[in-house]
Amino acid sequence: MTPTDIPRLPVVVIGAGPVGLAAAAHLVDRGLPAVVLETGREAGAAVRDWAHVQLFSTWDEVIDPAAEKLLAANGWQRPDGAAYPTGGDWATSYLQPLADALGDRVRFGTTVTGVSRAGRDRTVDSGRDGQPFTVHAVTADGTELRHLARAVIDASGTWSQPGPAGGNGLRAVGERAHADRIAYRVPDLRRPETRSRYAGRRIAVVGSGASAFTALVGLADLAKTEPGTRILWILRRGVGSSTYGGGAGDQLPARGALGLAAKAAVEAGHAQVVTGFRIAEIEADTNGTLTLVAEDGTRTEPVDDVITLTGFRPDLSFLGELRLDLDPRLQAPVELAPLIDPNVHSCGTVYPHGAKELSHSEKDVYLAGMKSYGRAPTFLAMTGYEQVRSIAAALAGDHEAAARVELTLPETGVCGGSGLFDAPVEETGGSCCGAPETLQIETVGISGRPTAG
Incomplete structure (x- = not known):
């Protein structure tokens, strides 16, 4: 293959979640060929894992413009823009129809196992930029595939790799041994089997972000009807004015309400707060109960x-065979990292960014969506849509459009270093928008109204 043949190859998009499918829609709108590789069997596989959770963003805020244009051409009926969808609503009423509209460009049951330059490993300089990308994948039946691509957009998210309980970023001693008693997702307490698992039991919730708030609110609601249900909220830092988020000052009202609902659960005595506790070990006693042991022995x-x-x-x-320029702390692109540092920024203070900030030494490879944020938890769906709009424009050679800002973000009400994310990233419980792969989630609150993020 000659360098002149490469532009005719498709752009390979990894992941058929909200941002991956939006990337494909923008590429199609630009007249560029695209292939989407998705390990799940349906669109939005990660979103479906939290189908029970209500977004704190409205439909108007989680529909990508290029995707809507493609959907409208296929007769799609737009949901009420002011309503709050659940993850299940988002997947079935938007993501799956979008994947259907993209047709055979989306390949389900296909797991990417490696990406490189054709004929060049990571160490080889000669002729590197003149080679297409080669994307290796395996299907559900074990068939190995190889796709050649002019560019790669990795929008596979972070949902598959939850953070550990251990306070040092590693699993605590005993965390693997007691894995059957440790969950890493917001529980769906509407399900009878989940309610029975936690009803009348003592539960430790570890984390201080929106996902932890969601769990606290749900478990506090359970405690009202199930005697003996007790909640221990483990925080690696102390409780301060920013602990519960922006409250009434949040321009996403449901996100602010989630923090206030968590605060109300604590003040009502449904959850006992343990602060400054960094877990080192998880021990089991002869009765089968677990004890969390901090690094200082507490x-x-x-x-x-x-x-x-x-x-x-x-x-x-x-x-691993690509030359990625990643920030050593956040594992985000080096030009993006200072803009999303959770010690400084909340969702609403992240400057809109695109292809320039997402570029690497390896030309035409991009991390997009939640994955581009590495370990930073401040991601919003609309930020990802702006990313892929810019990337598609850059790949189409429209550099003016790629550099243009077409996004205004809502404020959290807690900006700057004293804001919502002034603790290390591992001390937060997911993104400020909800459950990470892709985005803003969280839950139905005590009253059953949308309260999440």
Whole structure:
């Protein structure tokens, strides 16, 4: 293959979640060929894992413009823009129809196992930029595939790699041994089997972000009807004015309401707060209960279950042959990292960014969506849509459009270093928008109204 043949190859998009499908829609709108590789069997596989959770963004805020244009051409009926969808609504009423509209460009049941330059490993300089990308994948039946691509957009998210309970970024001693008692997702307490698992038991919730708030609110509601249900909220930092988020000052009202609902659960005595506690070990006693042991030797009272909601990390294992420029702390692109540092920024203070900030030494490879944020938890769906709009424009050679800002973000009400994310990233419980792969989630609150993020 000659360099002149490369522009005719498709752009390979990894992941058929909200941002991956939006990327494909923007590429199609630009007249560029695209192939989307998705390990799940349906669109939005990660979103479907939290189908029970209500977004704190409205439909108007989670529909990509290029995707809507494609959907409208296929007779799609737009949901009420002011309504709050659940993850299930988002997947079935938007993501799956979008994948259907993209047709055979989306390949389900296909897991990417590696990305490189054709005929060049990571060490080879000669002729590197003149070679297409080669994307290796395996299907559900074990068939190995190889796709040649002019560019790669990795929008696979971070949902597959939740953070551990351990306070040092590693799994605590005993965390693997007691994995059957430790959950890493917001529980769906509408399901009878989930309610029975936690009803009347002592539960430790580890984490301080929106996902932890969601779990606290749901478990506090359970405690009202199930005697003996007790919640221990484990925080690696103390409780301050910013602990519960922006409250009434949040321009996403449901996101602010989630923090206020968590605060109300604590003040009502449904959850006991343990601060400054960095877990080193998880021990089991002869009665089968678990005790959390901090690095300084402090021990909690015994608990029956642990729900760990300490954020997510990107899976970079299949990108090892590419020359990525990643920030050593956040594992985000180096030009993007200062703009999303959770010690400084909340969702609303992240400057809109695109192809320039997402570029690497390896030309025409981009991390997009939640994956581009690495370990930073401040991601919003609309930010990802702006990213892929810019990337598609850059790949189409429209550099003016790629550099243009077409996004205004809502404020959290807690900006700057004293804001919502002034603790290390691992101390937050997911993104400020909800459950990471892709985005803003969180839950139905005590009253059943949307309260999440």
